[in-house]
Amino acid sequence: MDIQTQLLCYHCGDLCLTENLKQEDKNFCCSGCLNVYSILSNGGLNNYYKLNQHPGASQDKAIGRFGYLDNVEIAAKLIHYSDSQKTTITFYIPSIHCSSCIWLLEHLNTIDSAIQENRVDFLKKQVYIQFNPQQTSLKNIAELLTNIGYEPLISLQDVVNSDVAKKDKLIPKIAVAGFCFGNAMLLSFPAYFGLSASDAQFGKAFSLLSLLFCLPAVFYSGWDYFKRAHQSLKQKNLNIDFPLALGIAVLLIRTLSDFTFNTGEGFADSLTGLVFFLLIGKFVQQKTYHHLSFERDYRSFFPVAVDVLDEDGNTKPVALENLKEGDRILVKSQEIIPADAILLKGDALIDFSFVTGESQAVDKVLGEIIYAGGRQTTGSLELEVVKPVSQSYLTGLWNNEAFQKINSNKTKTFVNQISHYFSLVLLILATSALLFWLPQNWQTGLNAFTAILIIACPCALALSTPFTMGAALSIFDKNKFYLKNTDIVEQLAAIDTIVFDKTGTVTQSEGNxxxxxxxxxxxxxxxxxxxxxxxxxxxxxxxxxxxxxxxxxxxxxxxxxxxxxxxxxxxxxxxxxxxxxxxxxxxxxxxxxxxxxxxxxxxxxxxxxxxQKVRSGLQEILNQLNHTYRTFLISGDKLQNSSVLNNCFKNNEDLYFNQSPQNKLDFINNKQQQNNKVLMLGDGLNDAGALKQSNVGIAVTDNINNFTPGSDAILDGQSLTFLPNFLSFAKSTVKIIHLSFCIAVCYNIVGISFAIQGELSPLIAAILMPVSTITIIAFTSFATHFSAKKHKLKP
Amino acid sequence: MTIIFFLIACSVLLALLFLGAFFWAHNSGQNKDLYTPSVRILFDDELREENEEEKKPQI
Incomplete structure (x- = not known):
C-alpha cells in the first residue's frame, strides 16, 4: 500500500477527496469551502482563519435559496422593525461554533456596506443585523451569510428571542427578595443581641422598618406561591406550594401582630430569607437551552416557501401555507417535498428515512404519488400538489391523540407525592397543638399553632429537588444529553423497558x-x-x-x-x-x-x-442494559442486517421490522398497559408519536439543531454509549433527593419540638432555617457530583 | 444615638439605589448575553494591533 498524506480542508478541516481545489497552496474539500475562502480573503477578512484552525463549517451539503425573502408577506413575519432607513432582523445560524464565527459575523459590513450594525449572541447562535433596506435586501443578506458559510435557518415556527421571557421575570424577583432579606437581617441583629431599656425606641423603629421590607418580598417576589397554592386547593391536591404559601402567610401575620401588640421582634428576617432561598431554588431548576427547542413540530422541518410554476413556466416563491391543490411545484436536489404530490417530471430518488424509518432511498416513477417529507437526492423535480400541507399523510400524525393529551402518561414526581401527605400531617399537628393549649392558655396555643406552621414550612424539602436536579442537569448537559426539564430525571429513574428505533438511532444516518x-x-x-x-x-x-x-x-x-x-x-x-x-x-x-x-x-x-453502519459501542451498551432492562428494537425498515443486531438483543422476537409510525405508538401504548415504564429512543418524524407516548422520549441526533418531535430529551449521537450511565445516574439522583428529604425531616422534628411547646423564638427560627437550607444545598450538590464521578460522567 | 436613624436612612437609600441600578441593567438587556462580550473584548485588542501596524509605515 502506498502511503497517502491526508489533506485537510483549510476552511473546514474535513478530509480533501481531491487535490484539484487549491488556492494559494491551501487545499479545500469542496468548491463551497473554496468559495467562502475567496470571498473572505477578497474582503480582507483573513483574520478569520488566524483566530482558530479550520473555523469554517463544511460547505459540502450547503443549499440555500432565499428567493422567498423578496415576498413581502413572508419577510414581514421575520423582520422586527423596518423604516426607510433601517431594517432589523435576527437570524438563527446553527453553524456558529467558535470565536472566529463571532469575529466574522460582526465584521460583515466590510463585505457589504449596507449592513449598519450586527451583533452575535453566541450561546443562542443568533445574529442580530441592522441594514439599510435601500441599498440591499433581506434576500441579499441571507445569501451573503450563506455564501460565507453561515446559512441562516429560517423557520416561521421558532420565533427568535421568545423563549427567555419566563426566566427573565424571575431575576428581578430574586433581586427584590435579596434586597429585603439583607436589610431585614441587619435590622434584626440588634434585637438578637439584646437592646438595653434605654434603646427600646430603636427596637420599635427597627421592627417597623423590617416589617416594611417584608411587604415587597411577600407581595411581589412571593406572590406566585399564593397563586399556585390557590390552584392546588382548587384541584384538591395539596402540592408543595400549599405549605410554603401557608408558612409565608403565617410568618407575615405573626410579624404584623408582634409589631402591633408589642409582643416580640417578629420574623421579618426568616420570612424574607425564606422567599429569597425559595426563588434561588427555582432559578437553579430552570435551565434553558437557548439553542434547543423541544417543541418543534413538522412545520420547522419543512421549508418556509416553495417554488411554484405558473402557466408560462416562471417560478414564484409561495409561502407553504398558501400552497393549493393543483399547484405545480419545483423541488431541487436536497430539498424536502412539502406536500403530497404527483411526480410530473424528473428523476426521483427520494430519501424517506426521516418519515418512515426506511433507510434506502426510493425510486419513484412519473405519475406516482410522493408523500410529503421525503428528501429528493438527485436532480430537480416537477410535481403537482394533490393535498395541501395541512392535510398530508405526514401531518396526520400530529392529529393523533398522543399529541393532544399533556403528560398524563408521566408518573408523579416524588415531591408531589409526598407534599400532599406532608401538608395534611402539618395541619393536623398544628391544630392538635392549638387544641391542647386552648383550655389552659389561648395565647400559648396560638403561639404553638403559628410556630409549627413556620418551622415546618418545607423550605428544605422544596429546595432539595431543584438543587439536586439542577446539578444533575448540568452534568447531563456536559455529556451532551439535554433534558427538557428537571422532572425528566425522575422519569428516567423509573424506566424498566427500553425501545430503540433503528434508522438513525442504532444505525447512523450518514457514513455507511x-x-x-x-x-x-x-x-x-x-x-x-x-x-x-x-x-x-x-x-x-x-x-x-x-x-x-x-x-x-x-x-x-x-x-x-x-x-x-x-x-x-x-x-x-x-x-x-x-x-x-x-x-x-x-x-x-x-x-x-x-x-x-x-x-x-x-x-x-x-x-x-x-x-448501514451500526453505531460504535452498541453491543456493549446493550449488554449492560440487558441486565436490568427489557430492550426492544422497532424499525420502519425492511428486515436486513439482522445478524449484527440479533447479537445485541436478547431474543429475535424483540426485534420488530416493517413498523409504521402508528404501529410504533401502539407498541409503546401496549407496553404501558402492562404497567411498564417505557423509554423510547428515536430520531425521525416516524418516531414522533412513539416518543410522545412513551414515559421518556429521547431524540437521538447527530445534529442537535435537527427537528426533534415530541421529545423529552435530546441526546447527541456520540453520547449514546453513556446511556447505561445516564440511567443509573438518574436513579442515584432520586436516591439523593430521598436522603435530603430525610435530613429536612430531622431538622423539622427538632424545630417542632420547640414549637409545640409554644416556645419558638425568632432567634431559633432565624438560625434553624438558614442552617437547614445550607445543609441541604451542600449535601445535594456534593452528593450529586460525587455520584456523577462514580458513574463516570465527570472526570 | 439618634444619629442611627439618619445612618439607617442613608444605608437604605444607598441599597435602593443599587437595586434601581440592577433593574436598569437588567431591563436594558445587559444580562441577556453573558458569553459573547467576553469573546468580543479580545477581538478589539487584535484589531488595534493591526491598525498600529498599518500606521507605522506612514510615520
Missing amino acids: SISFQGELNQEEKEIIYSICKNSIHPLSRKICGFLNNIKTVKVYGYQEHIGSGITAFCDDKKVLIGNANLIVDGKSIITNAPQVHVSIAGKYLGYFEIR
Whole structure:
C-alpha cells in the first residue's frame, strides 16, 4: 500500500477527496469551502482563519435559496422593525461554533456596506443585523451569510428571542427578595443581641422598618406561591406550594401582630430569607437551552416557501401555507417535498428515512404519488400538489391523540407525592397543638399553632429537588444529553423497558460502510474513481469517498443511464458501473443492501456493497442494559442486517421490522398497559408519536439543531454509549433527593419540638432555617457530583 | 444615638439605589448575553494591533 498524506480542508478541516481545489497552496474539500475562502480573503477578512484552525463549517451539503425573502408577506413575519432607513432582523445560524464565527459575523459590513450594525449572541447562535433596506435586501443578506458559510435557518415556527421571557421575570424577583432579606437581617441583629431599656425606641423603629421590607418580598417576589397554592386547593391536591404559601402567610401575620401588640421582634428576617432561598431554588431548576427547542413540530422541518410554476413556466416563491391543490411545484436536489404530490417530471430518488424509518432511498416513477417529507437526492423535480400541507399523510400524525393529551402518561414526581401527605400531617399537628393549649392558655396555643406552621414550612424539602436536579442537569448537559426539564430525571429513574428505533438511532444516518466484494487493482480503482467523480448520484459519491483521493485518469464517452448506472470509456476499455441489470453477467445476491456492480472491458470484477453502519459501542451498551432492562428494537425498515443486531438483543422476537409510525405508538401504548415504564429512543418524524407516548422520549441526533418531535430529551449521537450511565445516574439522583428529604425531616422534628411547646423564638427560627437550607444545598450538590464521578460522567 | 436613624436612612437609600441600578441593567438587556462580550473584548485588542501596524509605515 502506498502511503497517502491526508489533506485537510483549510476552511473546514474535513478530509480533501481531491487535490484539484487549491488556492494559494491551501487545499479545500469542496468548491463551497473554496468559495467562502475567496470571498473572505477578497474582503480582507483573513483574520478569520488566524483566530482558530479550520473555523469554517463544511460547505459540502450547503443549499440555500432565499428567493422567498423578496415576498413581502413572508419577510414581514421575520423582520422586527423596518423604516426607510433601517431594517432589523435576527437570524438563527446553527453553524456558529467558535470565536472566529463571532469575529466574522460582526465584521460583515466590510463585505457589504449596507449592513449598519450586527451583533452575535453566541450561546443562542443568533445574529442580530441592522441594514439599510435601500441599498440591499433581506434576500441579499441571507445569501451573503450563506455564501460565507453561515446559512441562516429560517423557520416561521421558532420565533427568535421568545423563549427567555419566563426566566427573565424571575431575576428581578430574586433581586427584590435579596434586597429585603439583607436589610431585614441587619435590622434584626440588634434585637438578637439584646437592646438595653434605654434603646427600646430603636427596637420599635427597627421592627417597623423590617416589617416594611417584608411587604415587597411577600407581595411581589412571593406572590406566585399564593397563586399556585390557590390552584392546588382548587384541584384538591395539596402540592408543595400549599405549605410554603401557608408558612409565608403565617410568618407575615405573626410579624404584623408582634409589631402591633408589642409582643416580640417578629420574623421579618426568616420570612424574607425564606422567599429569597425559595426563588434561588427555582432559578437553579430552570435551565434553558437557548439553542434547543423541544417543541418543534413538522412545520420547522419543512421549508418556509416553495417554488411554484405558473402557466408560462416562471417560478414564484409561495409561502407553504398558501400552497393549493393543483399547484405545480419545483423541488431541487436536497430539498424536502412539502406536500403530497404527483411526480410530473424528473428523476426521483427520494430519501424517506426521516418519515418512515426506511433507510434506502426510493425510486419513484412519473405519475406516482410522493408523500410529503421525503428528501429528493438527485436532480430537480416537477410535481403537482394533490393535498395541501395541512392535510398530508405526514401531518396526520400530529392529529393523533398522543399529541393532544399533556403528560398524563408521566408518573408523579416524588415531591408531589409526598407534599400532599406532608401538608395534611402539618395541619393536623398544628391544630392538635392549638387544641391542647386552648383550655389552659389561648395565647400559648396560638403561639404553638403559628410556630409549627413556620418551622415546618418545607423550605428544605422544596429546595432539595431543584438543587439536586439542577446539578444533575448540568452534568447531563456536559455529556451532551439535554433534558427538557428537571422532572425528566425522575422519569428516567423509573424506566424498566427500553425501545430503540433503528434508522438513525442504532444505525447512523450518514457514513455507511462500503465494502467491495471482489478484487480491484490500483489501476481499476483509479478508473472507477475517475468515472464516479462525474456523477452526483449518492451512491457514486459514496464510492468516491470510499476510494478517497487517488489519481484520476482520462475518461471519455461518459453516459449516465437513469435508474441503472454509468457507462464510459477509458483507454478503449468499456467500463460499466451500475446495478445488476446493466452489467450482463452480474448476479445480484440478495442481501437487501444496495449493490453497485463493476465491469471493465467486458470482465466482471465484483460489486460494492453499501451497508448501514451500526453505531460504535452498541453491543456493549446493550449488554449492560440487558441486565436490568427489557430492550426492544422497532424499525420502519425492511428486515436486513439482522445478524449484527440479533447479537445485541436478547431474543429475535424483540426485534420488530416493517413498523409504521402508528404501529410504533401502539407498541409503546401496549407496553404501558402492562404497567411498564417505557423509554423510547428515536430520531425521525416516524418516531414522533412513539416518543410522545412513551414515559421518556429521547431524540437521538447527530445534529442537535435537527427537528426533534415530541421529545423529552435530546441526546447527541456520540453520547449514546453513556446511556447505561445516564440511567443509573438518574436513579442515584432520586436516591439523593430521598436522603435530603430525610435530613429536612430531622431538622423539622427538632424545630417542632420547640414549637409545640409554644416556645419558638425568632432567634431559633432565624438560625434553624438558614442552617437547614445550607445543609441541604451542600449535601445535594456534593452528593450529586460525587455520584456523577462514580458513574463516570465527570472526570 | 439618634444619629442611627439618619445612618439607617442613608444605608437604605444607598441599597435602593443599587437595586434601581440592577433593574436598569437588567431591563436594558445587559444580562441577556453573558458569553459573547467576553469573546468580543479580545477581538478589539487584535484589531488595534493591526491598525498600529498599518500606521507605522506612514510615520
